[in-house]
Amino acid sequence: MSGPADRPLLQVRDLKVHFRTGSRGPFRRQTFVHAVDGVSFDVPRGTTFGIVGESGSGKSTTALAIMRLAPITGGTIDLAGARLSEAEGNDLLALRRKAQIIFQDPYSSLSPRMRAGAIVREPLDLMEIGDPEGRDGRVADLFGKVGLRAEQQALFPHQFSGGQRQRIGVARALASQPDLIVCDEPVSALDVAIQAQILNLLRALQREFRLTYLFISHDLAVVQYICDEIAVMYLGEIVEQADRISLFKRPLHPYTWALLSAVPSAASKRRGRRRVSLEGDPPSPIDLPPGCRFAGRCPFAEDICRTEAPARREIFPKHWVSCHRVGDDGVPPHEMYPLANGPGGPGGPARP
Amino acid sequence: MPAADASSALLEVRNLQVDFRTRNGIAHVLDGIEFSLSKGEILGIVGESGCGKSMTALAIMGLVPTPPGRIAGGEIVYRGENLLKASKERMRRIRGNRISMIFQEPMTALNPVFTVGDQIAESIVLHQGLSRRAALDRAVELLREVHIPAPERRIGEFPHQLSGGMRQRIMIAIALACEPDILIADEPTTALDVTVQAQVFDLLLELQQDRDMAIVLITHDMGVIAEMTGRVLVMYAGRIIEAAAVDDLLENPQHPYTSGLIACVPQLSDEPEAEREALMEIPGVVPPLTELGVGCAFEPRCGFRMPVCVQSRPSPVAVGAGHSAACWLMEDADRQGADRQGADRRDGDRP
Numbered sequence: 001m002s003g004p005a006d007r008p009l010l011q012v013r014d015l016k017v018h019f020r021t022g023s024r025g026p027f028r029r030q031t032f033v034h035a036v037d038g039v040s041f042d043v044p045r046g047t048t049f050g051i052v053g054e055s056g057s058g059k060s061t062t063a064l065a066i067m068r069l070a071p072i073t074g075g076t077i078d079l080a081g082a083r084l085s086e087a088e089g090n091d092l093l094a095l096r097r098k099a100q101i102i103f104q105d106p107y108s109s110l111s112p113r114m115r116a117g118a119i120v121r122e123p124l125d126l127m128e129i130g131d132p133e134g135r136d137g138r139v140a141d142l143f144g145k146v147g148l149r150a151e152q153q154a155l156f157p158h159q160f161s162g163g164q165r166q167r168i169g170v171a172r173a174l175a176s177q178p179d180l181i182v183c184d185e186p187v188s189a190l191d192v193a194i195q196a197q198i199l200n201l202l203r204a205l206q207r208e209f210r211l212t213y214l215f216i217s218h219d220l221a222v223v224q225y226i227c228d229e230i231a232v233m234y235l236g237e238i239v240e241q242a243d244r245i246s247l248f249k250r251p252l253h254p255y256t257w258a259l260l261s262a263v264p265s266a267a268s269k270r271r272g273r274r275r276v277s278l279e280g281d282p283p284s285p286i287d288l289p290p291g292c293r294f295a296g297r298c299p300f301a302e303d304i305c306r307t308e309a310p311a312r313r314e315i316f317p318k319h320w321v322s323c324h325r326v327g328d329d330g331v332p333p334h335e336m337y338p339l340a341n342g343p344g345g346p347g348g349p350a351r352p
Numbered sequence: 353m354p355a356a357d358a359s360s361a362l363l364e365v366r367n368l369q370v371d372f373r374t375r376n377g378i379a380h381v382l383d384g385i386e387f388s389l390s391k392g393e394i395l396g397i398v399g400e401s402g403c404g405k406s407m408t409a410l411a412i413m414g415l416v417p418t419p420p421g422r423i424a425g426g427e428i429v430y431r432g433e434n435l436l437k438a439s440k441e442r443m444r445r446i447r448g449n450r451i452s453m454i455f456q457e458p459m460t461a462l463n464p465v466f467t468v469g470d471q472i473a474e475s476i477v478l479h480q481g482l483s484r485r486a487a488l489d490r491a492v493e494l495l496r497e498v499h500i501p502a503p504e505r506r507i508g509e510f511p512h513q514l515s516g517g518m519r520q521r522i523m524i525a526i527a528l529a530c531e532p533d534i535l536i537a538d539e540p541t542t543a544l545d546v547t548v549q550a551q552v553f554d555l556l557l558e559l560q561q562d563r564d565m566a567i568v569l570i571t572h573d574m575g576v577i578a579e580m581t582g583r584v585l586v587m588y589a590g591r592i593i594e595a596a597a598v599d600d601l602l603e604n605p606q607h608p609y610t611s612g613l614i615a616c617v618p619q620l621s622d623e624p625e626a627e628r629e630a631l632m633e634i635p636g637v638v639p640p641l642t643e644l645g646v647g648c649a650f651e652p653r654c655g656f657r658m659p660v661c662v663q664s665r666p667s668p669v670a671v672g673a674g675h676s677a678a679c680w681l682m683e684d685a686d687r688q689g690a691d692r693q694g695a696d697r698r699d700g701d702r703p
Binding site for chain 2 (some may be wrong): 054055161163191192193194195196197199200203218220221222224225226244245247248249258259260261262263264265266267275276277278281
């Protein structure tokens with residue numbers, strides 16, 4: 001059977017978000033920040049799609065564009081068969097019921113002057129979902145779903161701990177029964193011991209309501225734990241995309257490989273390994289280098305990398321990479337040319 | 353104070369007590385902190401926000417804000433000298449010279465209106481009595497040592513012209529200017545991206561090995577502990593609840609809080625195909641320090657609580673070579689001769 005049920009819930013095609021920068025004047029060159037520069041991916045219903053990257057990679061801007069909170073320069077976003085990227089007015093309001101967002105910082109994303117119950121109820125009132133009495137019951141129900149007590153509706157945000165505040169944020173996002181929830185670094189601002197509570201809650205809610213998550217994070221361990229498919233972003237582009245097992249088992253892009261090796265881990269098998277050290281910082285997203293954007297930091301860069309942008313290739317089924325140096329047989333450069341300071345190499349400082 | 357016993361340890365903290373006066377009464381922010389630090393060692397201090405790890409660092413630096421804070425007791429012995437008895441003048445000669453510190457946010461720790469060269473030269477002029485010109489030459493050398501490209505140009509730049517990783521290198525250069533014996537790094541990479549964090553870690557390890565400098569690394573991240581440290585203190589509510597060599601701590605944690613702290617965060621694994629189990633949760637939050645009872649501070653959140661846990665506070669007990677934990681379960685194990693090491697605490701039934 002083919003039909004809307006087979007279509008991915010979210011389809012993003014060649015999404016671009018460019019911001020004009022401040023320097024203006026008759027003799028000034030107008031420059032743009034290429035925050036998101038041609039990003040495409042699909043998110044099937046009921047799955048979690050992760051976008052991972054460092055600061056400035058464009059991962060949060062992608063999330064905001066999908067929520068229609070950042071200006072879209074080009075490309076399309078389709079949600080449940082409707083063209084979200086072009087919707088305006090009432091159409092946009094109707095689509096917003098289907099997509100909600102959980103923000104990073106539960107300290108600044110909740111109004112300090114509203115009671116918790118009112119915060120969760122607000123989307124129901126604004127979108128006129130159910131009748132007023134029904135909304136009371138729905139709010140109480142939502143509090144239960146996220147592990148808060150119904151009587152805590154009367155409290156203000158400052159009376160909750162960080163983890164509880166994020167639970168309020170989750171309840172608010174769930175209120176309109178959305179299909180898609182965008183989670184923008186939902187646990188980064190929480191204390192380590194609290195992160196597990198929110199991650200477990202998100203997974204339980206996903207099972208219960210068949211939710212679809214777009215999960216934005218800089219934390220590769222969290223992404224590995226919670227996501228089904230992952231896109232790695234670097235300077236506004238997706239450089240590699242694969243399901244979680246392929247990506248973490250055998251990263252193909254040198255950037256993904258370096259990123260994974262840089263993550264400190266207490267897992268016993270990873271301890272004592274050598275890190276790959278990337279030189280320098282990412283270049284500015286204003287003056288992008290020609291060719292591959294990672295070439296300046298890539299230990300395997302050749303002349304072609306500095307002149308020609310690599311095409312996105314599907315090396316293995318559903319495993320895409322944009323890198324000149326990955327062979328057609330799927331062997332990445334870091335497997336062909338071991339680095340002096342790479343894992344297994346002789347250089348680099350020894351572990352204590 | 354006899355200095356003889358300090359020959360092996362560079363720094364020894366004994367029964368350190370720090371109190372803070374708050375609206376709700378006296379908070380024992382640090383309560384009986386004891387540890388020693390040897391030359392060239394990397395000691396990790398790990399715990400949640402508010403556990404006292406940063407306050408321990410500030411106490412060693414003589415920077416506890418007074419009032420509302422007060423050092424209520426104990427000793428901090430550096431090379432045989434009790435720093436808590438040292439004069440302000442003496443402390444100024446040690447701080448930034450023999451014991452240095454780097455902070456979490458390199459943007460707020462640097463002064464925005466002075467060039468980085470001036471900020472590095474400041475402590476060299478102060479502590480080593482060099483002329484400003486000689487100090488600036490030394491600053492260029494230091495920048496080269498922390499791998500900053502084009503150091504001659506960089507010393508004339510202001511902090512806002514540099515990236516986050518570059519600023520943290522400047523902080524490290526300032527901290528190293530006088531070749532300290534001890535570097536205290538308080539969450540030095542929390543504000544940095546992971547590839548930049550790796551660069552800073554490589555730099556710290558290189559400097560520690562080249563200079564035989566001791567490092568106290570404060571973090572909330574067990575991954576960082578595993579990567580960087582040799583020995584670890586786990587703090588909770590102002591006390592050290594477990595201390596061990598890093599491998600011992602990660603493989604064989606004894607205190608329920610330590611095992612919780614290890615298991616509650618996903619760790620990047622090379623075996624992604626393994627089943628994803630629900631993460632262990634540590635329920636509740638750290639209690640306010642003004643409301644601690646006479647029992648164990650972790651008792652309200654602990655899955656193994658016993659009647660004794662509310663009645664009195666456990667003291668650290670040796671559970672192996674260089675491994676101690678403050679938990680009544682340890683005493684229990686001693687009494688019954690039971691082997692608790694095999695008990696899987698992840699399955700601990702939670703009320």
